[in-house]
Amino acid sequence: MPRLRPSTQQARRENILDAALRCFARGGFHATSMQMICKEAGVSPGAVYVYFASKEDLIAGLCERDRNEFAERFALLAAAPDFLEALQGIGEHYFIDESPDRQRFVVEMGVESTRNPRIAEIFMSVDKFCCDSFEAMFHRLKDEGRIAPRIDIPTIAKVFNVIGDGLFWRRAIEPDFNARQVLPVMTELIGTLLNPVGPHIASKPAGGRLKPEAAS
Amino acid sequence: MPRLRPSTQQARRENILDAALRCFARGGFHATSMQMICKEAGVSPGAVYVYFASKEDLIAGLCERDRNEFAERFALLAAAPDFLEALQGIGEHYFIDESPDRQRFVVEMGVESTRNPRIAEIFMSVDKFCCDSFEAMFHRLKDEGRIAPRIDIPTIAKVFNVIGDGLFWRRAIEPDFNARQVLPVMTELIGTLLNPVGPHIASKPAGGRLKPEAAS
DNA sequence: CCAAACAAAACGATCATTCGTTTTACGGAA
DNA sequence: TTCCGTAAAACGAATGATCGTTTTGTTTGG
Missing domain, CATH: 1.10.357.10 (Tetracycline Repressor, domain 2)
Incomplete structure (x- = not known):
């Protein structure tokens, strides 16, 4: 059952969190779209939803x-x-x-x-x-x-x-x-x-x- | 050219502002929709856009x-x-x-x-x-x-x-x-x-x- | 009486999220 | 070490909902 190694898994997660931080700091939670965060992180929407169940989950994390x-x-x-x-x-x-x-x-x-x-x-x-x-x-x-x-x-x-x-x-x-x-x-x-x-x-x-x- | 008397005109405007204040205080600028403000003020979207050219205008006012x-x-x-x-x-x-x-x-x-x-x-x-x-x-x-x-x-x-x-x-x-x-x-x-x-x-x-x- | 004021439906755009598909990374076999 | 088999991971177009705003038609106050 091949999964991502925990270290790279956390690295991907933190990359998304870092991008989200920059976006949210720039535009606030509700004026920032998931697409903006995806572009900032260089990933697709599907990838984000692997690590976070929803936008609110991402914010909370x-x-x-x-x-x-x-x-x-x-x-x-x-x-x-x-x-x-x-x-x-x-x-x-x-x-x-x-x-x-x-x-x-x-x-x-x-x-x-x-x-x-x-x-x-x-x-x-x-x-x-x-x-x-x-x-x-x-x-x-x-x-x-x-x-x-x-x-x-x-x-x-x-x-x-x-x-x-x-x-x-x-x-x-x-x-x-x-x-x-x-x-x-x-x-x-x-x-x-x-x-x-x-x-x-x-x-x-x-x-x-x-x-x-x-x-x- | 029959317009509303300035006093009632300002009263209508302030009614919208009061409603917007309550909505914005509750949910913030970007998570509050114009429809919510309309419902709170008891008016229609068309009425709001008589007094404010846009949502940003309403916020600024x-x-x-x-x-x-x-x-x-x-x-x-x-x-x-x-x-x-x-x-x-x-x-x-x-x-x-x-x-x-x-x-x-x-x-x-x-x-x-x-x-x-x-x-x-x-x-x-x-x-x-x-x-x-x-x-x-x-x-x-x-x-x-x-x-x-x-x-x-x-x-x-x-x-x-x-x-x-x-x-x-x-x-x-x-x-x-x-x-x-x-x-x-x-x-x-x-x-x-x-x-x-x-x-x-x-x-x-x-x-x-x-x-x-x-x-x- | 008539234009301003309003209501309500409708508009295109964009939102968060989903889904079918493709790619990738990993554990084990050679 | 190298090569597979495989399931997770990632992609990206598509989804329905909702956004701000416009349009259309009616009401209303001066």
Whole structure:
């Protein structure tokens, strides 16, 4: 019973997913046709339907791949010795290094989650994982006496979420948005909320590097 | 040459716009058909095409109506005696009182602005207006000696934008998001950036009302 | 009264998906 | 290693449904 070797099978699948990501980032889920994705991937409609039962399946598979990768990277935060530094590292990766296609896709995914229960399950479960992780980290840091927050921890976690949302949205919507300009300020604001007490939490002295390099 | 009286003409037009808003908020621009909008508005396709030349025209008209209303409300900020108080008022209106339909529509509009130049023109012009207004206000407040910001004003304006974006996105995406929980904290963070020096900028003593009423 | 406003059916185009056919890749035999 | 046999994989035209829009005929308000 000759089948494709699992490695090439996954390679073909990922090729389709990559093409779909570019198409969806360019035109959104519902304004992108399967034919466009086929042309972008260099395959026929029949081939796509070998790996995905429907367009919705393709969308869901793409969302799962993206969210799993994000959750993996986010999970590294909990083990980082310097929390604020690790947080800024994640911010630089997702708000500066990440390709515009990926950033626009995440926004598209979030919008779709408001009307497609299946996408909502994928999107919101990772979202909840982030929020819960933040809370757990803050509780741990507080118990260890490294932070002394003036506000209750669930609220701080929500504020974190909202600030991350804002950066992601703005980066996706404004083509020439300069994330480097505001990212340090955001990190400083977050540090204000946590009110760190020890030398372990604040990686750099809060003096010089808050001003952006260029102001128009 | 008997035409409809302008008042009823505008009423019919707005009826279609209202129906389109509900449909677009529910399903997005490209997954909503003209037939759905017709059914929602209780009119026929022929009637819609009397008032709008195309689906894209209908979308653009809806975006213009929404952005004009927002710009009007935002312009009141410049004349407000207490800046932070007026800002929080706007926040409460758009993040708490506003209907979920309107909030989801704005997100849809922003996403569409990344691929439709016409929508981008409408969306980004108001966006730029907000950013410029923020900068102008901050310069004025600084010249009057009411604030003493440690960071350059363009960056602060950007931070404002991003925080507003985050609240709007989160409110649109998470059905039971409690904006009241984080809004006061956001206002406090913004106050930190401005570093007010006089009694005019901070409306309330920065002590008691920062903690949310309920914590889970 | 009459043109604007509207309803409803109908238009070509395009959509996601299917299906009959051809090609290809793999496991085993030589 | 080389060559088959075979079933999965891929192709691409075709499908019915639905899209945005137009057309046709009727209603209606100034």
